[in-house]
Amino acid sequence: MRIVTLILTVFIALAFVGSALAVPAGKTVEFKDGAMGKVIFDGKVHADKGLKCNDCHTKIFPMKKTELKMSEMNEGKECGTCHNGEKAFSVKKDCGKCHKK
Numbered sequence: 001m002r003i004v005t006l007i008l009t010v011f012i013a014l015a016f017v018g019s020a021l022a023v024p025a026g027k028t029v030e031f032k033d034g035a036m037g038k039v040i041f042d043g044k045v046h047a048d049k050g051l052k053c054n055d056c057h058t059k060i061f062p063m064k065k066t067e068l069k070m071s072e073m074n075e076g077k078e079c080g081t082c083h084n085g086e087k088a089f090s091v092k093k094d095c096g097k098c099h100k101k
């Protein structure tokens with residue numbers, strides 16, 4: 001009986017830790033813009049590239065959805081911190097990689 005309780009406790013604890021990491025990492029944030037089509041930021045795509053929470057939070061982005069501006073990105077802020085043609089494809093060229101119909 002004790003063993004069962006222990007196993008259950010460990011199992012629940014692991015499941016909890018797993019989801020605490022997986023939910024934000026697998027989360028998508030959707031920016032709906034009329035003119036250029038919506039932009040989906042996919043946490044998993046970025047996590048798969050080895051990026052950790054603190055690569056983005058909170059020096060580049062707060063941990064909540066805000067309004068992003070293309071003009072800021074073109075100056076190397078927000079998504080443009082990495083999407084500058086060096087660390088990742090550039091915000092000044094590959095519009096369609098982010099803006100989907």
Ligand code: HEC
Nearest residue numbers: 024025029041046051052053055056061062063064065066
């Ligand atoms: C490559 C950059 C990047 C990484 C890595 C990243 N995030 Fe984010 N996260 C974002 C962006 C972009 C947003 C939206 C911010 C905005 O709209 O200003 C966001 C939003 C969030 C939000 C708010 C979501 C909402 O709908 O309001 C949470 C919570 C969050 N991130 C947690 C995490 C955690 C936990 C990790 C690590 C497992 C992580 N993020 C890794 C870029 C990142």
Ligand code: HEC
Nearest residue numbers: 039040041045049055060078079081082087088089097098
């Ligand atoms: C900390 C660095 C970093 C930040 C900040 C960042 N990205 Fe990325 N992103 C990457 C890297 C690295 C890749 C993979 C390399 C590449 O595709 O050039 C990538 C890939 C992508 C992809 C390609 C997915 C595919 O189809 O393969 C999209 C779309 C994308 N990012 C959108 C965004 C958006 C939108 C934002 C801002 C909300 C953002 N990224 C912020 C680093 C970043």
Ligand code: HEC
Nearest residue numbers: 031032033036039068069070079083091092093094095098
């Ligand atoms: C790395 C991803 C990414 C790339 C590449 C990108 N954008 Fe954006 N863009 C965004 C995000 C995120 C927003 C914010 C959308 C929202 O809030 O609805 C945005 C917003 C916009 C807007 C809305 C108004 C504004 O200024 O914020 C326009 C217009 C725009 N982008 C044009 C472009 C054009 C043209 C290109 C190519 C030269 C481009 N974008 C490339 C991510 C990207």
